[in-house]
Amino acid sequence: MTEPLLITGLAATSAFGRGAAALLAGALAGHPAVRTVHRFDVSGRRVRVAATAPGSPDLGPELVEVIDAACEQAGLSARARTGCPLLLAVHGDPAMARVSDVDKPACSAAGLAEALAVSCGLGRAPWAYTSACVAATTAVADAAALILRGECERAVVAAGYLVEPDQFALFDAGRVLAPDGVVRPFSAQRKGLLLGDGIAAVVVEARGPARARGAQALGLLAGWGRAGDAYHVCAPRPDGAGLARATGAALRRGGVVPEQIGYVNAHGSGTPRGDLAESRGLHLALGPYAAQVPVSSTKSTHGQALEASGLLELVLTVLALRVGRLPVNAGFLAPDPDCDLRLVLDAPQRTDARYALTVNMAFGGANTALLVGTP
């Protein structure tokens, strides 16, 4: 069992608006923040909706705002920030494909991370994560590993994706966007995902230093796991074995048995194959308890924020345990007998659970699981 780390600051901006409270309220209400995309031309696309905030927000300034908000909530002084690395997860700046070679470094994921570290007074940004839907959660796991190795007392993990024309075109071309305009995770007749805006940041901290400076713990990062499928370039392993190994690693680190888990924030992209593999993976990892633990995919309301989704979902999982209410799995039409999960439907479910899992899957067979606890 690993000594749990503390989450002492968190912040988010999503299609529900600014602030983690707006994200939580939207996810609990279960009304998708999906609207027609006006940010760029979608007239030639099969699907024309996404979970977008109004206007055309700029990724850099939005990230600065959430990083500052998370650091302020954690009560980090300017001096404490300087010893704090920034682990950023982003797809990269679409501008990179449109600028000269001389200007490309600043548009790279690492270039953005370095600029953010300077803007936010953080110590360094050694690298940035670009591993799609597990980028942010891999960053959280690595932040924990850095802290446990004694390389730092705390780390800021941030992630951002704002719906833009290039990824929208790619996902549309890949025919993975839901043509009915609704994300229906684990439901019969689910047809695909919808992209969504997501900007989030968390402060992960060792217990001793956090206590020494009187920081309030919002939640525990009690365990984490990462594993691969060894299966395909983009399809998930049908038996979910990679996700199960990542989940098992998170439970082992946390010293927690499946029956102690009171909620699973699922990856739940809403794609037919992905949700099926995830269901099987959860059954492999949790055994018969997989059919009893409450599960929801909050992508059904805030959309798929790619590299940032995992961090939005971590923020929601921490907040759900804090308020004792579990977000709804929206868009549900009817049970899929192959996805034997106890979904949170219709209304938020009350809980006094101490532990929850948030799991993610990505192309290349990448899987992560984070175990969250109440302080």
Added chain:
Amino acid sequence: MTGPGVGAVTLAQVRREVALAGLRVRACAHWPTAGANGRGQPPPVPGFVESSFSPLIADAGHRCLAACYGQPPAPPEEGPRTGILIVSRYGDVQSAAAVARAVDKGERVGPLMFYQSVPNAVAGHLAAAWGLGGPVACVSPAADPVAQSVQVVSLLVGDGDADGVLVILAEQACVNGGRDYALAALVVGEWLA
């Protein structure tokens, strides 16, 4: 805010950083091969089009693993505990440019571009071929790609989610002084060396 790609990376640098981290390089390979002398293209990878990025990574990765294991798959006692880390400051610049051109002209994007635009995809290609079931991660390094790559590998191995990592540093010619480049190294903990 500028920083180097991986074009200047040498195997000696990798070995030095890996040794400093208490790890070992079991095998390595790079593109261009000695015979290619900077010319030609890496072998195509089925399903990956228009860009050298994924073929570069696949070629260096396959040859590195072949140097260690011969034929795929990796031995069952090692493969499931071996991860893949792709390191590229700029990522797949050619694919990104192709998508941007199509979008800016109002044209449709080819469906194959969908998954190849994610750097994990080629990691999945290698993982499937060789039975590598460890973590899959992709990072864009800031200042020192070798030191930072080894630090990420060290985190994965030290943390216990992998016993070894196939790390592949790659950058395309358009951002790398006119030369496509990839270096793959199978890095393992001392207990597997």
